[in-house]
Structures are given as structure tokens and as C-alpha cells.
Amino acid sequence: MNEKSDKLIDKKGIRGDGRKADELRSVKLQVGVLPNADGSAYIEHGKNKILAAAFGPREMHPKHLAQADRMVLRCRYHMAPFSVQERKSPAPSRREVELSKVIKESLEPALFLELYPRTGVDVFVEVLQADGGTRCASITAAALAIADAGVPMKDLVVACAAGKVDDTVVVDLYDAEDKLGSADVPVAFMPNLNAITLLQMDGILSPDEFEQAVNMAMEGCKKIYVMQKEALKTKYMVVKEIEE
Numbered sequence: 001m002n003e004k005s006d007k008l009i010d011k012k013g014i015r016g017d018g019r020k021a022d023e024l025r026s027v028k029l030q031v032g033v034l035p036n037a038d039g040s041a042y043i044e045h046g047k048n049k050i051l052a053a054a055f056g057p058r059e060m061h062p063k064h065l066a067q068a069d070r071m072v073l074r075c076r077y078h079m080a081p082f083s084v085q086e087r088k089s090p091a092p093s094r095r096e097v098e099l100s101k102v103i104k105e106s107l108e109p110a111l112f113l114e115l116y117p118r119t120g121v122d123v124f125v126e127v128l129q130a131d132g133g134t135r136c137a138s139i140t141a142a143a144l145a146i147a148d149a150g151v152p153m154k155d156l157v158v159a160c161a162a163g164k165v166d167d168t169v170v171v172d173l174y175d176a177e178d179k180l181g182s183a184d185v186p187v188a189f190m191p192n193l194n195a196i197t198l199l200q201m202d203g204i205l206s207p208d209e210f211e212q213a214v215n216m217a218m219e220g221c222k223k224i225y226v227m228q229k230e231a232l233k234t235k236y237m238v239v240k241e242i243e244e
């Protein structure tokens with residue numbers, strides 16, 4: 001992080017990629033993109049391109065990992081070697097292990113785990129292109145993939161980050177802001193239940209800035225939530241039309 005951050009926002013308050021402080025990158029969502037998965041979704045969030053595939057609820061393999069009283073959610077976040085500028089080894093890195101855990105824990109509160117004992121749901125996230133904020137975009141896509149698999153959910157989970165760049169709190173950091181900015185606060189949120197399922201902070205913020213960042217991230221989540229619901233409807237409206 002950050003000595004060079006003074007050039008990330010110009011005098012008019014415009015960020016390096018042309019956005020205002022409270023402006024999201026463009027988001028495109030598509031559901032049901034992988035016929036071999038029970039459910040799937042594709043997200044383009046700015047320059048991030050991410051696929052999520054969901055399977056289950058199904059019998060757990062290996063069986064000893066099954067829980068007698070609940071469903072087990074397993075998530076694997078993986079970055080393709082070509083997803084970043086400097087080739088990433090295809091082997092799982094510490095960061096990918098952490099993000100897999102973070103994604104799983106942010107999705108679990110949306111599921112009725114106790115209603116599906118001895119079963120498992122698996123979610124595979126493949127980052128095809130990364131540009132900052134991949135954990136958030138992955139959560140948004142993974143929640144859609146689970147919904148598309150027909151797994152009952154209390155709410156969709158949607159994620160967005162906010163952070164501090166050049167002494168300004170901004171929403172939805174892209175790669176340069178993520179790396180050169182002074183703080184990053186990823187938030188995952190269930191808008192209908194008004195519940196946060198992930199809150200992390202990297203860097204330093206005053207209590208006021210932190211509150212502002214969380215509020216901005218939640219506002220961002222609410223906007224993406226509308227697109228998530230639209231993406232689900234788009235798939236199932238088409239199916240309905242074909243059936244009729």
C-alpha cells in the first residue's frame with residue numbers, strides 16, 4: 001500500500017478510471033452459463049471476469065466429512081494463471097485458501113444448512129480475469145450459482161468493497177486503487193434481511209471513515225442486488241416462455 005496514492009484521484013474528484021467516488025464499475029451478470037453444473041453464474045465486474053459453478057445438495061464425498069445435523073458448504077476460489085498480469089501458479093496459494101474460506105463463510109448465513117443433514121453443496125469459483133475486488137465479485141456470482149442450482153436461500157448474498165484512496169472514501173476499488181490506496185473494506189450483505197455476512201478491513205481508517213466506507217459498500221451492494229435478481233429472472237423468464 002501506498003506512497004504513490006496522490007495521483008489516483010484528480011482535482012475534480014475523478015478517479016483513474018473516470019468514476020466519481022460513489023460510482024460503481026459496470027456490472028454484468030448472467031445465470032445458467034454452464035450446462036454441466038447444477039447452477040452457474042458469470043460476472044463481469046469492471047474488468048473482473050469470473051465464473052461460478054454450484055453442485056448439490058448432494059451426498060458428501062468423502063463421506064466422513066458429512067455432518068449428521070447439517071449441510072456442508074464447500075467453496076473453492078481459484079485464479080487462472082492468465083487472470084493477472086504476472087502469471088499466477090495454478091497451484092492453490094495461501095491467498096486462494098483464505099478467499100475460499102471467506103466466500104464460504106459469507107454465503108453460509110443465506111442457506112438453511114440444518115434442513116439438509118448429511119449433504120454437501122460445492123461451489124467452484126474460477127477467476128478468468130482479475131482487476132481488484134475479486135472476492136466480492138466471486139461472492140455475488142457464487143450466490144447466484146447456488147440460487148440457480150435450486151438450493152433454497154434466505155436471501156441472495158451480494159458483495160462490494162469500499163476503501164480510501166488519496167484521503168477520499170471511494171466505493172468499488174479497482175486493481176490500482178486496491179494496491180496503492182490506503183484501505184480496503186470488502187462487505188458482503190443480504191439486502192432483504194439487512195444483514196452483513198462479511199466485513200474485512202485492510203489498511204487504516206478513522207472510525208468515521210470506516211462507517212462511511214461500510215455505508216458506501218452497502219449502497220453498492222444494494223445496486224448490484226437489483227442486477228442479481230434481474231439476472232435470475234432473465235434466465236427463468238426465458239425458460240418459462242419456452243415452456244408456454
Ligand code: UDP
Pocket residue numbers: 084085086088095130131132133134135136175178
Ligand atoms: N492480484 C494479482 N496477482 C495475484 C493475486 C491478486 O495481480 O496473485 C491482483 C488482482 O487484480 C486482485 C487484486 O490483486 O483482484 C487484489 O487482490 P486482493 O488479495 O486484495 O483480493 P481482491 O481485491 O481481488 O478480493
